[in-house]
Each structure stands twice: as structure tokens, then as C-alpha cells.
Amino acid sequence: MNARTLLGIALAATTAVAACGDSTDTLTGGMGGSRAKSSRTPSNNADDDDADTTTPGSTTPGDDTPSGPVPTNSPAGKEFYKTNVHPFMAQKCGSCHGAPGPGPAWLTSADAEKSYAQLFQVGYVVQQSRIVLKPAHGGSTTNVLATAEIQKYNEWVSMELEDGGQNAPPNVLEKLGDCFDRQKFDAMNLAQWRTTRRTANNNTNNVTPWNENANNCTGCDNAPCTTCHSADAATNYKNSVGNPLLPADSTFEESKLTSPAYITKYFGVSPEGKPIASDALKKKSEATKKDRAYTHPMFNLNANQSAALDAFVNDVITKYNAGTCGK
Numbered sequence: 001m002n003a004r005t006l007l008g009i010a011l012a013a014t015t016a017v018a019a020c021g022d023s024t025d026t027l028t029g030g031m032g033g034s035r036a037k038s039s040r041t042p043s044n045n046a047d048d049d050d051a052d053t054t055t056p057g058s059t060t061p062g063d064d065t066p067s068g069p070v071p072t073n074s075p076a077g078k079e080f081y082k083t084n085v086h087p088f089m090a091q092k093c094g095s096c097h098g099a100p101g102p103g104p105a106w107l108t109s110a111d112a113e114k115s116y117a118q119l120f121q122v123g124y125v126v127q128q129s130r131i132v133l134k135p136a137h138g139g140s141t142t143n144v145l146a147t148a149e150i151q152k153y154n155e156w157v158s159m160e161l162e163d164g165g166q167n168a169p170p171n172v173l174e175k176l177g178d179c180f181d182r183q184k185f186d187a188m189n190l191a192q193w194r195t196t197r198r199t200a201n202n203n204t205n206n207v208t209p210w211n212e213n214a215n216n217c218t219g220c221d222n223a224p225c226t227t228c229h230s231a232d233a234a235t236n237y238k239n240s241v242g243n244p245l246l247p248a249d250s251t252f253e254e255s256k257l258t259s260p261a262y263i264t265k266y267f268g269v270s271p272e273g274k275p276i277a278s279d280a281l282k283k284k285s286e287a288t289k290k291d292r293a294y295t296h297p298m299f300n301l302n303a304n305q306s307a308a309l310d311a312f313v314n315d316v317i318t319k320y321n322a323g324t325c326g327k
């Protein structure tokens with residue numbers, strides 16, 4: 001793989017995003033942060049978030065962590081999170097990253113204990129976390145942490161990493177790559193994962209505006225994920241399966257990486273250091289059904305795709321727990 005090939009692919013991906021017309025601002029706003037759209041008023045306020053916690057039976061991915069005390073390797077870290085970190089996370093991020101969306105769900109404003117576990121699950125309890133790196137996005141100009149908040153967040157992470165030791169998230173994630181099964185990975189058929197255009201018929205959450213014009217949006221209408229996720233690390237997700245310009249195993253190999261943390265699309269680590277499913281792809285899918293037209297293209301996972309995804313993830317966890325990876 002030479003640099004020019006990679007650059008060519010990256011440019012192709014950029015062009016594909018740019019070709020989405022109106023979506024350009026929003027998508028690049030998510031990545032670069034400088035041109036976030038101001039027209040959007042988040043339709044989900046703190047009240048929606050509260051409502052979420054009163055419906056524990058919700059089946060929304062990311063909402064499956066039981067409420068109640070979460071076992072952890074760092075009781076002091078958990079207390080620090082609840083007292084010093086959760087309040088600003090709830091205030092600045094909770095309105096969009098709870099179950100009602102439109103961002104992927106990894107926080108529950110009214111439940112610090114649960115949020116603590118959710119942040120572990122999606123792989124954000126690491127130094128250089130996406131939480132502190134993500135620029136303003138999602139139509140807001142104010143959803144970035146202040147310097148003092150970033151310091152608190154990193155201070156919390158340091159406590160977790162120290163107390164977790166070999167069971168801290170980065171150390172566990174690093175070992176999981178050895179457990180990947182090529183056949184189970186290939187069975188997900190990632191080359192076939194595609195987007196679904198938002199139309200009057202699939203507006204399940206009654207989002208406005210919703211309908212997308214197929215002519216304005218090359219990436220939203222039955223496009224393979226590989227169109228945009230082949231080689232651009234800025235999107236934080238790797239899928240180039242079937243791309244003839246790249247080695248056949250590049251997605252398999254790169255999905256093991258902890259930096260960029262492509263592995264967190266599949267795996268997280270519990271506060272006790274156990275590998276768990278991150279459900280990040282399902283959370284992203286759910287989020288796209290709650291976000292408006294021309295933002296990240298909507299996608300649905302069908303039953304076969306979900307089953308293959310679960311089979312791949314569960315196999316890795318089983319082998320890790322049995323100590324049979326790399327054998």
C-alpha cells in the first residue's frame with residue numbers, strides 16, 4: 001500500500017461526502033467542527049432524557065445497562081466520575097446522546113451510575129478520548145468541553161487506568177485482536193452494508209426535515225458504507241471490504257486497531273475489565289433513524305447482518321474469557 005493509493009481513496013471518500021450537497025456542512029461539521037449548522041434546534045431536551053430513565057424496558061441499544069450499582073475496579077474513579085464529571089457531561093452532551101437521540105446513545109443524564117458503565121461500553125474511558133477530541137458538531141456550536149472539563153475528564157480516566165491495571169480498557173482491547181476469527185468476520189459481509197434513503201415511508205420517529213432527494217445525495221441512497229469509510233480515519237470507522245485497491249484483509253486487520261480505535265465499533269470493556277459488545281454500529285444505526293435529512297445517511301441492519309455481527313463479537317469474547325485466543 002503506497003501513500004498515493006491511500007490518498008486517492010481518501011479523496012474519493014471526501015468527494016463522496018461532498019457530493020451530498022446540503023449534507024456537506026453537517027457531515028464535515030461533525031468531522032472538522034468549523035461549520036456546524038446553526039439552524040438546528042435540538043428537539044430533545046433534558047425532559048426527554050428524564051423520560052428515558054422512566055422506561056427501563058426500552059430496547060434501544062445502549063439502553064441495556066441495568067440501573068443500580070455497577071461493579072468496578074476503581075470505586076474511587078466511579079465516585080470521581082459521579083461527582084466531578086457526570087454533571088457537565090449531562091449538561092453538555094446528555095440532551096443528544098441519550099436514548100432519544102439524535103446522537104448515538106452513550107449517556108443517561110438522570111443516571112450517573114448507568115452513564116459510567118455506558119462510557120466504558122463505547123470505549124471512551126481512554127486518554128485522548130473521543131469525548132475530549134470531538135469538535136462542535138450535530139448543528140451545535142457549543143457542544144465541546146471547556147479546558148477545565150477536559151482536565152477533569154482526563155483526571156478521571158487516569159484513575160481508572162491506574163486502578164484497572166491489566167484490566168483497564170486499553171490493555172484489554174489490545175488483546176482482543178488476537179481473538180478475531182476471519183470466517184466470522186467475513187460472514188458479516190460488510191461490503192454489502194448499505195444506506196437507506198430517508199423517505200416519507202420510513203420516518204419512524206417523525207423527524208423534521210426528513211425526506212431526502214436521491215439526486216442531491218449520493219451517499220444516502222443505497223450506497224455501500226465503503227463509499228465513505230474506506231480510508232478516512234476522520235470518520236472513526238473502517239469498512240473497505242471488497243475495495244479492489246486495498247489488500248483483501250485490510251478491514252479485518254485494521255478493525256483490530258486501538259488507535260484509531262476502530263475496534264471499539266465492536267467491543268468495549270466493562271468497568272471490571274471484561275470485554276463486552278460495544279454495540280456501536282447498532283447505536284449509530286439507531287441514531288441515524290433519529291437524525292434529520294442530509295446528516296449521516298440512515299442505515300438499518302437486517303436480521304442476517306445483526307446475527308452475523310453478534311456471532312463475530314460473541315465468539316471473540318468467549319475465546320478471550322476461555323484464554324484460547326491466538327491458539
Ligand code: HEC
Nearest residue numbers: 030042092093096102103104130131134137138140143144
Ligand atoms: C445538539 C445535539 C448534540 C449535542 C448537545 C452533543 N452531540 Fe455529540 N453527536 C451528535 C450527533 C447528531 C452525532 C452524530 C453525527 C456526528 O458525529 O457529527 C454526534 C456524534 C458524536 C461523537 C462521534 C461518535 C458517535 O457517537 O457517533 C462524539 C464523540 C460526540 N458526539 C461527543 C459529544 C460530546 C463530548 C458532547 C458534549 C460535550 C456532545 N457530543 C454533545 C449530537 C450532539
Ligand code: HEC
Nearest residue numbers: 017027030193194195219223225228235236237284296299
Ligand atoms: C456519505 C458518506 C457516508 C456513508 C455512505 C456512510 N458513512 Fe458513516 N460516517 C460518515 C462520516 C462523515 C462520519 C463522521 C461524522 C458523522 O458521524 O456524521 C461517519 C461516522 C460513522 C460512524 C461513527 C464513528 C464514530 O464512532 O465516530 C459509524 C459507526 C458509521 N459512520 C457507520 C456507517 C455504516 C455502517 C455505513 C453504511 C451502512 C455508513 N457509515 C455509511 C460518512 C458516511
